[in-house]
């Protein structure tokens with residue numbers, strides 16, 4: 001497979017190597033974000049959401065749970081959280097992936113079934129290692145899902161996602177990413193890992209949740225919990 005490049009057609013932005021193509025599009029997620037299905041998403045439990053409703057007590061009544069998705073990628077995890085009611089700040093440092101994600105958010109705002117969730121998603125094209133410390137005290141949950149080297153070889157990687165991996169670099173700065181997440185002082189950090197993958201930055205979680213192919217390592221910080 002050669003180099004991938006960014007292109008545009010009537011349906012928006014895509015990356016292609018001339019043979020395969022990949023775009024960011026949430027329309028395939030419409031079923032998954034319906035309340036009955038959404039409630040069973042392991043990600044919601046990893047974020048500490050109970051009963052599928054991401055509302056917490058605030059100063060003046062209730063408020064949405066605030067999540068920083070520090071490794072947004074194509075934004076699917078962020079969409080699940082936003083559909084549950086979270087306000088999600090998405091960080092994506094790769095300009096090509098950020099452009100695809102921005103295009104997915106634009107399309108979602110035109111889609112009746114996706115626009116409510118999309119309206120709770122804010123994208124920042126930036127490195128979360130630099131940005132998370134600036135959020136100190138203002139987020140409840142930080143989600144980390146950096147690419148792991150094994151994923152490149154895994155059977156989980158569909159042909160289309162091989163295109164993404166031409167752009168996306170495996171995470172070389174795990175300790176810095178984890179430290180930045182802690183510097184935001186959230187009540188919880190949730191780390192998505194392959195089922196049997198190593199701990200991120202070697203950090204032992206308070207508990208883990210297991211899905212079929214993935215695992216969430218959950219780190220709790222009761223001293224910083226708000227709401």
Ligand SMILES: C[S@@+](CC[C@H](N)C(=O)[O-])C[C@H]1O[C@@H](n2cnc3c(N)ncnc32)[C@H](O)[C@@H]1O
Nearest residue numbers: 071072073074075076077092093094127128145
């Ligand atoms: C495995 S993907 C995340 C997939 C995402 N959870 C989803 O649902 O689509 C990891 C993404 O994190 C981005 N990333 C890694 N480190 C980052 C950082 N320090 N700041 C911002 N983005 C980062 C990569 O460019 C890549 O797009």
